Amino acid sequence: MANPSQTPYGPRDAVADWLRANGIDPGDVPIEGPIAIKDDSIQYAALLRDEAGHVYADPATGDAACEQRTAPLTVQPPTNVQVPPYADWATDHYISYLAQTQSRPGPDAGDGTWWMERRTTGKGMVVCSCGYASGLASIDELPTPQSLEADHPGMTNVLDQVANPALIGDGAPLAP
Incomplete structure (x- = not known):
């Protein structure tokens, strides 16, 4: 070894x-x-x-x-030994944009089966794993990822998941 x-x-x-x-x-x-x-x-x-x-x-x-x-700690580490300071637990910031949707049974397919139809309402909310929630609002009024950065340091994948805050969920525009 x-x-x-x-x-x-x-x-x-x-x-x-x-x-x-x-x-x-x-x-x-x-x-x-x-x-x-x-x-x-x-x-x-x-x-x-x-x-x-x-x-x-x-x-x-x-x-x-x-x-x-x-x-x-009686002897400080020499310059060639880099020991980090102890880090206490920190709250993670996983941000999600959620769209409000409506659903109803679709028409009978003719064989006794049917599908659920869904549509967005033009409203949504932003939630973070730290406990923050924006509350239900018009998509245009929701905070942008950039505006959330100061209060949610190290937020994860917001910009990757939501390149455009008007696109939420399956990527369909949230237009009423």
Whole structure:
């Protein structure tokens, strides 16, 4: 098995020396981490070992079993070791444009079957997974993706999904 000389945080030897300087056994930390600095502490994943000292697999994932640990940050990382600050959970922003539609049973196809006819009403709404909802409004009055960017940082695929806010759902124009 290869012994890589680089980690996501910098040269393996430099990262190992820095961990040791902070009282952490580098052999307990997976090469891919995660490692982060929070205030005056180091947050890191530690490999779990059985009674014989062997790393074992998490039965749920098949990956090496790990637990989150914290150690005091007594020595700052050297310049060639780049450890990110700890990031707390952040709310995602998945934006969707929804069209109001109406439906009714279509005409009998002659064999006892029928299809639902649907049409748009010219109204719709914008919702975000963060909890924002514009409320039902005329399509022309809905916020554009550009106007949502400031309040919904990192919003996902809005411009890809809705190149033109007047096109919603199946791509049919929302005209009454």
